[in-house]
Amino acid sequence: MEKTFTEEQRNFKELAIEFARRELNPGSRERERRGEFSEAGWQKCAAFGIPGITMPQEYGGLGLDTMTCIATMEGLGYACRDSGLIFSLNSHIWTCESPINKFGSESQKRKYLPGLISGSLKGGHAMTEPDAGSDAFSMRCRAEKKGSHYVLNGSKTFITNAPIADLLLVFAVTDKGKGFAGVSAFIVERGFPGFSTGSALEMMGLKTCPLGEVFLQDCEVPEENRLGQEGAGAAIFNSEMEWERSCLFAAHLGAMEKILESCIAYARERRQFGKAIGKNQSVSHKIADMKVRIELSRLMLHKVAGLKGAGKRAPLESAMAKLFISESYVQIATDALQIHGAYGYSAEYEFERNLRDAIAGKIYSGTSEIQRNIIATFLGL
Ligand SMILES: Cc1cc2nc3c(=O)[nH]c(=O)nc-3n(C[C@H](O)[C@H](O)[C@H](O)COP(=O)(O)OP(=O)(O)OC[C@H]3O[C@@H](n4cnc5c(N)ncnc54)[C@H](O)[C@@H]3O)c2cc1C
Structure with missing residues (x-):
């Protein structure tokens, strides 16, 4: 076992290995064949504390250090056969929960972090568009300020967790003339008017992780759901x-x-x-x-x-x-x-x-x- 980990971190890795073998592996081959996401596995991971390892305790997280998280992820990668589930969780943590924790206002953190940590909410982020992949900042998706709302128009694709997400961090252009500095990020809930997702796309691997398109048609996002300043995207x-x-x-x-x-x-x-x-x-x-x-x-x-x-x-x-x-x-x-x-x-x-x-x-x-x-x-x- 890795020597740069402390004893506690090594224990986390061991616990993650045992947990994955016992709770996540049964039925994983059949789910992979059917391309089926495991809601039960997600809830077990949440109960085990995975989405909250590094999150603050005041929102329900464990408040542990990055190396403990690394040790746990190594353990899951070692033992878990449901690799799509691990990918889905990582996307949720690093592209939704963690940026809300780092850049969110106090009210955004209070509103979203407890659910993201407990697993009752699923998240992801939507950057890629049909014509903007590696050149992500050439995106077409626009966010126009109208009173106390932004109105988002555009579409995103290959978005991890899109078919199952309760909220997504959506990137959109707020000021076309400013290039990188004209892109902003928005916390968009599934229930917002004008937000919809397509069915899951069939991919070569990671088959138990749902991945799909996102459509924003005059999607109304309250101003308080902008993450960070305008242009901080x-x-x-x-x-x-x-x-x-x-x-x-x-x-x-x-x-x-x-x-x-x-x-x-x-x-x-x-x-x-x-x-x-x-x-x-x-x-x-x-x-x-x-x-x-x-x-x-x-x-x-x-x-x-x-x-x-x-x-x-x-x-x-x-x-x-x-x-x-x-x-x-x-x-x-x-x-x-x-x-x-x-x-x-x-x-x-x-x-x-x-x-x-x-x-x-x-x-x-x-x-x-x-x-x-x-x-x-x-x-x-
Ligand atoms: C499993 C999976 C999950 C994903 N999840 C998400 C998600 O949750 N959210 C999200 O927003 N996106 C997601 N993506 C999309 C991903 O971010 C894009 O696929 C990636 O950025 C590449 O864009 P593209 O596929 O459009 O390829 P393109 O950008 O069209 O590139 C095609 C090829 O050209 C090469 N290329 C392009 N530009 C250059 C250059 N300047 N120099 C050298 N080579 C270049 C690329 O490396 C690639 O080989 C996911 C993709 C996959 C496969």
């Missing part, structure tokens, strides 16, 4: 991404640890040509590379978590960690599948699901190419 979005690029990817680290253990065991026990397959260098070197990727992922992730936990910004560090961990996960899942041969390719084992899930990590929270662009910009290129 870019700062809010960048802050969200730094958190998501560290804490969400802790679950990937846990998943990679589990894959490594499975590969070591299989390479020792599977025999071909009269010897264990692990005695072939082409197999053992794949596993050695997995170990190196996992150790480096851990160092990068814990560095970002340490910076974020200390209240510091980490735009370069989170971009590097996100890029390295997401690409390592794809490579490790690919190699694990190869090491297990046809058994690896079979849906009976976890590796094909791991690979389908892993590929998404190179796209959401900013694609690999965009992370490289961010890193290059920091290098003055």
Whole structure:
């Protein structure tokens, strides 16, 4: 078990592993086949305290530190087969609950945080549009101030949790002439007039996480539901991404640890040509590379978590960690599948699901190419 964690943090990781095996895994394969979100699993995670780990106690959270959250996410990533549920929870935490806690007014926090922490409310954020993906700030969605309301018009797509969300943080242009500084964020409730969502989109992986379109047609949002100042959308979005690029990817680290253990065991026990397959260098070197990727992922992730936990910004560090961990996960899942041969390719084992899930990590929270662009910009290129 990881030595940079305190004993309490290690205990959280162990507890998360036991919890996932006992409460979240039963029936997960069938749910994955049916593409079914587990409401019961969500409620169990909420009762276990996952959405509230780092949230203030006054709103019902546990008030714990970032590394405890990282340890818990690693445990869930290691043991939970319902990876869509873990993704859905992370989106809820880092793109809705956490920005409301960081940028919200006292009345916004009192209104929304208790429900988001207890699990009675589900959240997410809506930035991407059909014609504005990586170039998110070229969005068309507009918010026009009319009296005590803003009127939002536009559509969003590929929004995690959209089909099940009670509220979404929606980004819209309030001042077209100001570029980045003309985008604002709004807490939009499902019941607001003019708000609707489409049915769940079918994706390659993370199948138990509902993801879909959002439509805003003259959607009336009270002024008090603007998060932060007018024009603060870019700062809010960048802050969200730094958190998501560290804490969400802790679950990937846990998943990679589990894959490594499975590969070591299989390479020792599977025999071909009269010897264990692990005695072939082409197999053992794949596993050695997995170990190196996992150790480096851990160092990068814990560095970002340490910076974020200390209240510091980490735009370069989170971009590097996100890029390295997401690409390592794809490579490790690919190699694990190869090491297990046809058994690896079979849906009976976890590796094909791991690979389908892993590929998404190179796209959401900013694609690999965009992370490289961010890193290059920091290098003055
Ligand atoms: C599982 C999943 C969950 C998601 N959840 C959410 C969510 O909750 N909320 C939300 O708002 N969005 C969400 N998204 C959308 C995600 O943020 C976008 O998919 C992502 O930003 C990329 O945009 P795009 O898919 O439109 O690709 P595009 O931006 O069209 O890019 C297409 C390709 O071109 C490359 N490219 C584009 N511009 C450049 C450039 N300047 N330099 C180099 N390469 C470039 C990209 O890297 C990519 O390979 C989710 C996506 C996925 C897959």
